[in-house]
Amino acid sequence: MSDLDHDEIRRLALEVIERGIGTPEGDSAVAQAERLIHDMASTALATVLKEAQDSRNTKVGKLEDGLAQWKSDFENYKRRTAEAEDVKIRNAIGKLLEDFLPLGDNLDRAAAAADGDPKIYEGISMVRDAFKTAIAKHGIETVQAIGCQFNPEVHEAIGTEETVHGAGVILDVLEQGYTWRGMLLKPAKVIVST
Numbered sequence: 001m002s003d004l005d006h007d008e009i010r011r012l013a014l015e016v017i018e019r020g021i022g023t024p025e026g027d028s029a030v031a032q033a034e035r036l037i038h039d040m041a042s043t044a045l046a047t048v049l050k051e052a053q054d055s056r057n058t059k060v061g062k063l064e065d066g067l068a069q070w071k072s073d074f075e076n077y078k079r080r081t082a083e084a085e086d087v088k089i090r091n092a093i094g095k096l097l098e099d100f101l102p103l104g105d106n107l108d109r110a111a112a113a114a115d116g117d118p119k120i121y122e123g124i125s126m127v128r129d130a131f132k133t134a135i136a137k138h139g140i141e142t143v144q145a146i147g148c149q150f151n152p153e154v155h156e157a158i159g160t161e162e163t164v165h166g167a168g169v170i171l172d173v174l175e176q177g178y179t180w181r182g183m184l185l186k187p188a189k190v191i192v193s194t
Contacts, residue, residue, distance in 0.1 A: 008036055090183065097140065097178070097185050104131050105175045135178070143177030143188040145170045154179070156187040163193040 107128035114120035143154045150157065150168045158174050165171070170190045177188025 090181065094180060094183055094185055097135075097180060101135070101140075101178050101186050102175075104128070104135070107131055108176070138180075140178050140180045140185070143179060143184075145173045145177065145188045145190050150190070150192045154184055154187055155192075156189045157192045158189045159191045160194045161191055165193045167194055169193045 107124060111121055111124045111128055114124055145155065148170050150170055154177055155170065156177075161171055163169070163171060169192070170188075171193050172191040173188055174191065175186075175189040178185045
């Protein structure tokens with residue numbers, strides 16, 4: 001309420017006192033004072049309500065911001081947890097496969113050793129082929145080697161030979177290498193040209 005509003009109420013109160021209640025001028029002054037007081041109360045109430053609403057909106061905004069941050073943090077937590085779980089599972093499966101994959105090399109060796117006996121060779125070849133089909137079905141891929149350029153990320157050089165192929169070409173595979181979902185399980189052990 002401003003000083004002008006107070007001054008106007010005083011002036012109207014003095015006019016009522018001077019003119020008297022029940023006189024037309026006094027009654028008019030009372031009506032004016034009532035309207036002025038009503039307007040002042042309405043303005044004050046509107047101001048208080050606006051301040052309360054602004055305060056509530058600020059608090060609601062802060063709560064909404066906090067909730068959005070919490071949701072974002074929770075989504076990030078779920079994503080990180082899922083990624084960590086996926087890494088654990090991949091590592092566990094990878095370790096299992098690392099232990100399992102040398103069986104393929106042993107089947108290759110057995111087939112090579114049984115080359116003199118066609119029935120044994122045929123039986124070992126069938127088991128070896130079933131093994132290769134099973135691992136391929138589960139996403140295990142062999143590392144490309146013979147005729148390829150040596151890559152230390154997927155090949156392990158066991159020996160070298162001089163040839164006309166040029167340096168760094170893989171000539172022979174002693175043990176097959178394997179990958180699974182882009183992860184190297186076992187490098188191919190190879191002979192490389194010099």
